[in-house]
Amino acid sequence: MFQAGLPHFAVGPIVKGFGRGSRELRIPTANYPDEVVQNLPKEIATGVYCGFASVNKEEVHKMVMSIGWNPFYENSQKTMETHIMHNFQDDFYGAELRVVMLGYLRPEKKFDSVDDLIAEIRADIDAADALLNESKFSVYRTNCFFTEDDNDQQKSTEGVQKTRRRGLCNHVESCILS
């Protein structure tokens, strides 16, 4: 379960994906723009991860994330797609998504059917639900990364470095604030 580069903190706006997550899979995902994906450290491999996420600095929830090319759909662009383990009533395109990736679950796979893909993602969610209760992970739910107020927000990569120097978020690597 050890994965180089973890924990990894990322911040960025939510952009539209292909919409298949909600439509076909009934497992909605929040997608990051390409700039955030490109900022991932090299040691973070493609695959499925779990951790915590918040939208617009509201409540922190468990999450599972897929990083890669979605071999089932053969995407041409690498994506970072977060499924937040909470029932949201509305879409939140443009909102700020904060995530901390803590555990690596598995590599991306190609499946024979949509049903098999859905079953595997459901199993990821169950695995993440249990894993994230472990104290070594659950402590991140209250990390200052999720609560720092707007005055502490970094508006640019330079801002990230300033914030890091102030010791607020030591691990922000993929950061874009709108």
Ligand SMILES: Cc1cc2nc3c(=O)[nH]c(=O)nc-3n(C[C@H](O)[C@H](O)[C@H](O)COP(=O)(O)O)c2cc1C
């Ligand atoms: C936890 C999780 C695991 C995933 N695992 C895979 C996988 O193994 N193979 C794959 O092709 N896609 C995988 N996906 C990606 C889905 O195919 C993707 O979310 C779906 O295509 C919706 O994308 P869209 O919102 O951009 O339309 C996974 C997604 C999540 C959230």
